[in-house]
Structures are given as C-alpha cells and as structure tokens.
Amino acid sequence: MINNLSIMLIDDNVIDLFLNKKFIEAHKLANKTTKFEDSHEAFQYLHSASAADWPNLILLDIHMPIMDGFEFLELYNTLPIENREKTNIIMLSSSILMSDNEKVLKYPSVIAFLTKPLNITELVQLLKDKGIIKP
Amino acid sequence: MLEKLKVLYVDDEENNLISFQAYFKRQYQIYTAKGALEAFGLLKDIEINIIITDQKMPVMTGIEFLEKTIDIYPDAVRLLITGHADLDSVIDAINRGQVNKYVQKPWDWEKLNLIMENCSDIYKSRVELKLKNTELLKTNDELNRFIYSASHDLRSPLMSILGVVQLAKMDDSLDQEYFDIIENSVLKLDKYIRNIIDYYQNSRSDESLENLNFNELLHEIIDMLKNQDHSIKFVTDVKQKGEFIGDSFRLRVILINIISNAIKYRKPSSEQHTVTVKIVSENESVNLQIIDSGIGINPEHLPNIFKMFYRAQISNNKQGSGIGLYIVKESLDKIGGTISVTSTPHVGTTFEIIIPNKINP
Known part of the structure; x- marks a missing residue:
C-alpha cells in the first residue's frame, strides 16, 4: 500500500531525523518526507509555501534549542487557517512527563503525543484511526 | 567572631x-x-x-x-x-x-539581660530558618531540573539507540542476536529512567480523579506488557459494579509494576507460567489481586520488599532496580490504598490491593 502522504519531520536530533525517515520509507507511508533540524526553518518553509506544498502530517519534537515545540505551535497558529486545516501534527518526544503531554494536547492541530522511539506500527494505526490514511 | x-x-x-x-x-x-x-x-x-x-x-x-x-x-x-x-x-x-x-x-538589669539573650536567640533562629528554607527551595529546584533532564536528556540518546536497533532488526542480512541483546539492555535502562520519573510525578502531583473502566485499563496494560514474554498465560476476571472514581495515572503505575514483576519472576523451568488478575470493583472500594505461578518470595525478604532500593537476592539476570515496589507503595499511600502480599517459594506470589472508591465524598 502506498499512501499519498507528505510528511514533515522537525527534530534537532539528526539521528532521530534519519531514523524516522527510514522507518517511514520502509513502511512506504509517504511519497514525500522533508526533514528540518531547525524548527525556525520549518516555520519559514510553511510560511512561504503554497497550500499545495504543505505537508499532511508534521512530526514535531518538543525539546529543541532556539525554538522548542511549544513555541513552534504558537507561531504555527498564526499561519493561515485554510492551510492548517489539512495538516495534522503529532508530537514525538522522548519526554514522558505528563505535564508535557497535557500541555501540547491543548493545541487543536495536535492529534497525538507519541514517545520516542517512533513506533511505526503505532503511527500507522493512529493515522488509520483518525481517518488520515485508508484502513 | x-x-x-x-x-x-x-x-x-x-x-x-x-x-x-x-x-x-x-x-x-x-x-x-x-x-x-x-x-x-x-x-x-x-x-x-x-x-x-x-x-x-x-x-x-x-x-x-x-x-x-x-x-x-x-x-x-x-x-x-x-x-x-x-x-x-x-x-x-x-x-x-x-x-x-x-x-x-x-x-531589673539581670532579667532584662536574660530577655535580650532570648530575643537574640529568636532572631538567630528566624534567620537560620529562612536560610534553611532557601536552601531547601534550591535543592527542590535542582531536583526538578534533574528529573526534567532525566526525562529528556537521558532518554533522548537512549531512544536513538533503540531506533537504530529496531531499524537494524528489519535487515535480515544482519545477525539478530546482537541486536536483541542491545535492545534488552536499552529497554532495561529505559525502564529504570521511567521508574524515577514515575516516582517524581507521584510525589509531586495531587490525585487526579476520573471515571475508571477496569476491564479496559487492565487489558490495555496486559497488551503492553505481554510483549515482554509471549509464552505467558494471562487469566483475567473483572467484576465492576457501578462507577469507580479513581486516579488512573497512579493505578496504571501500580498495576504495571506489579504485573511486570509477576511476569519477570517466573520459574526457570519450561512449565506454563500463569499470571492471574482478579478485580472486584464495588461502591466502597476496589479489590485487585495479582497472582503468579512464579519463583515466589523467600519469607525473610517479605517484610522489606516495599523499601526503596531493597533487592531480594535472586539469580543475577532477574535482579530488579529496587524501586518498583517502593513506587507502588508510595502511590498507594497518596490515594489511600493498601497492599498485602503472600508468597510461597517455588509456588508463586499473590499481591492484594484495596483502593477506596472516591465516588463517596
């Protein structure tokens, strides 16, 4: 099964970026995967991209230098609503603190909080449950 | 001076x-x-x-x-x-x-002198108390930051290793045995970090109450834990009469710890290892029993198993971190629950937990 997803990965940890891209490729989950080490650059990209170039899914890390995941979400909320509507965000962090989990789920764009390492089967199931990919 | x-x-x-x-x-x-x-x-x-x-x-x-x-x-x-x-x-x-x-x-000068000395003592102890308080706040703050970095800075590279191992395991041309060993060790270390964080979250946060469905909760936990050992037979018996209001986070921590112990301390022989969980939830309280057919606990260790960092001497690869049952006890103390244990070496162990239903104010 090939899904027509375009996925954006935002994580300051290059190893995790590499791994997550590999997992996604191995499961043929997306036909396009873009990686961003710097959340600010990711924001700049979204800011200037046309609606067609927006990803369907963003996997967002929380703890990042310069701009962390929470700050990214705040900025993200200022982007045009019609672009944001088609995009879902999943938090992917090594934090297992309840407080972090509760904090991000308050953002309407965030559909889930996953802990690292990325469990690709869990991600696929989640996307199916949310109707983002075909069951 | x-x-x-x-x-x-x-x-x-x-x-x-x-x-x-x-x-x-x-x-x-x-x-x-x-x-x-x-x-x-x-x-x-x-x-x-x-x-x-x-x-x-x-x-x-x-x-x-x-x-x-x-x-x-x-x-x-x-x-x-x-x-x-x-x-x-x-x-x-x-x-x-x-x-x-x-x-x-x-x-009278002498009396006044005594009173003045008294006042000095009061002043000095006030200052000392303030100093101690500041130190305590600082220590608390350091602990907070330590836990935060344990949760992230320690886990982050560990999870990268785990990711690489899982990726490597998808490659059939590589010798899987090495990766299994690495994966097991990483998971063990991660469990220890998780335990530390659970302990911290338990000591910090107040009870958060919600309506609990024991059947759902138990099967979710068993689904998660059965990956540890697929050969184990789970028997569950859940009877829930009416609503139960309780702290789902702490209940989860308690059950995960006790059930994973029940899985871990199996007999080395190949006989079928069974873990039975019985839950009876009523208006007053819930009674949870976790029964295993494992190696059991020596009577001399029983009084100490809920102490921090206490480890019963068992074979080396079954050595626990000594914090799991301590967290269970601490969590139960927070929510007004009790725990008792009976065990027979070579036959098995039964933990019985009673937690009050917060539906009754």
Whole structure:
C-alpha cells in the first residue's frame, strides 16, 4: 500500500531525523518526507509555501534549542487557517512527563503525543484511526 | 567572631536611653531614638534585628510603632516595655504577633539581660530558618531540573539507540542476536529512567480523579506488557459494579509494576507460567489481586520488599532496580490504598490491593 502522504519531520536530533525517515520509507507511508533540524526553518518553509506544498502530517519534537515545540505551535497558529486545516501534527518526544503531554494536547492541530522511539506500527494505526490514511 | 546584633531602643525618657546603652553596648550594637519619628528615620538606613520600645510615648504608642515596623523588617524581634497597668492592650498585641516579648518598668538589669539573650536567640533562629528554607527551595529546584533532564536528556540518546536497533532488526542480512541483546539492555535502562520519573510525578502531583473502566485499563496494560514474554498465560476476571472514581495515572503505575514483576519472576523451568488478575470493583472500594505461578518470595525478604532500593537476592539476570515496589507503595499511600502480599517459594506470589472508591465524598 502506498499512501499519498507528505510528511514533515522537525527534530534537532539528526539521528532521530534519519531514523524516522527510514522507518517511514520502509513502511512506504509517504511519497514525500522533508526533514528540518531547525524548527525556525520549518516555520519559514510553511510560511512561504503554497497550500499545495504543505505537508499532511508534521512530526514535531518538543525539546529543541532556539525554538522548542511549544513555541513552534504558537507561531504555527498564526499561519493561515485554510492551510492548517489539512495538516495534522503529532508530537514525538522522548519526554514522558505528563505535564508535557497535557500541555501540547491543548493545541487543536495536535492529534497525538507519541514517545520516542517512533513506533511505526503505532503511527500507522493512529493515522488509520483518525481517518488520515485508508484502513 | 560574629557581628553584634543591632538593637534599637525607643523611649521618650532620655535617662533610660543612656543607661540602656551603657549596660548593653558591649554585647550589642545599640541605636536609640527619643520618638517614633526619629526611629523611622534610623530604620530607613540601618537593618535593625531587635526593636525595643516604651509603650507610653507622645505621637504614637509603642504597640502602634512596633506594628508599623513589621513591614520594614519582618524578621526583627519586637520587645515592649510598659510601666503602666494597660496589660490588656499588651496581651492583645502579643497574641496578634506584633510583639514578641514584654518587660515591666522599672526593670531589673539581670532579667532584662536574660530577655535580650532570648530575643537574640529568636532572631538567630528566624534567620537560620529562612536560610534553611532557601536552601531547601534550591535543592527542590535542582531536583526538578534533574528529573526534567532525566526525562529528556537521558532518554533522548537512549531512544536513538533503540531506533537504530529496531531499524537494524528489519535487515535480515544482519545477525539478530546482537541486536536483541542491545535492545534488552536499552529497554532495561529505559525502564529504570521511567521508574524515577514515575516516582517524581507521584510525589509531586495531587490525585487526579476520573471515571475508571477496569476491564479496559487492565487489558490495555496486559497488551503492553505481554510483549515482554509471549509464552505467558494471562487469566483475567473483572467484576465492576457501578462507577469507580479513581486516579488512573497512579493505578496504571501500580498495576504495571506489579504485573511486570509477576511476569519477570517466573520459574526457570519450561512449565506454563500463569499470571492471574482478579478485580472486584464495588461502591466502597476496589479489590485487585495479582497472582503468579512464579519463583515466589523467600519469607525473610517479605517484610522489606516495599523499601526503596531493597533487592531480594535472586539469580543475577532477574535482579530488579529496587524501586518498583517502593513506587507502588508510595502511590498507594497518596490515594489511600493498601497492599498485602503472600508468597510461597517455588509456588508463586499473590499481591492484594484495596483502593477506596472516591465516588463517596
């Protein structure tokens, strides 16, 4: 099964970026995967991209230098609503603190909080449950 | 040598000021003022530790004056000197905490000296308490930051390793045995980090109550834990009568710890290992029993298993971190639950937990 997803990965940890891209490729989950080490650059990209170039899914890390995941979400909320509507965000962090989990789920764009390492089967199931990919 | 404490004495009778200064200047740094106004001027520039005043003064009474100094130097010790029988207002002031000590005029020097020493002690212990409090806050803050970094900075590289291992396991051309060993060790270390964080979250946060469905909760936990060992037979029996209001986070922590122990401490022989969980939830409380057919616990270890870092001596690869059951006990203490254990070596162990239903206020 090939899904027509375009996925954006935002994580300051290059190893995790590499791994997550590999997992996604191995499961043929997306036909396009873009990686961003710097959340600010990711924001700049979204800011200037046309609606067609927006990803369907963003996997967002929380703890990042310069701009962390929470700050990214705040900025993200200022982007045009019609672009944001088609995009879902999943938090992917090594934090297992309840407080972090509760904090991000308050953002309407965030559909889930996953802990690292990325469990690709869990991600696929989640996307199916949310109707983002075909069951 | 310690610096002398600074003492301010306010009295409209100048003779008293002079004799007071003469008597006490060897032990204390003495400042005097003939009235409240002069005293406030002094207080603006000098941090006074003990404030003494005569009650009967023009402009404002001693009590009124002392009351106004509380905001300026909250830690200072306040002493009132009265010559008259207006005891009611003095008692009232002491009870309200505005005045710490009082002396009657005319005073006896030796008695006054004792009272002054007493005031010094009060002041010193106040300062020490404040210092200790600041230190405690700092330690607490450091602990907070440690837990935060344990949750992230320690876990982050560990999870990268786990990711690489899982990726490598997808490649059939590689020898899987090595990766299994790495994966097991990483998972073990991660469990320890998770335990530390659970303990911290338990000690910090208050109960968060919600409506619980024990059947769902139990199967979710078993689904998660059965990956540890697929050969284990799970038997569940859940009877829930009506609603149960409880803390789902703590209940989860408790069940995960006890059930993963039940899985872990199986007999080395190949006989079928069974873990049975019975839950009976009623209006008053819920009773949870976790029964395993494992190696059991030696009676001499039983009294100690809920202590922090206590490890029963078993074979090396079954060594626990010594924190799991401690967290269980701490969590139960927070939510008013109890736990008991019975065990027979080579037969198995039964944990019985009772948690009150918070539906009843």
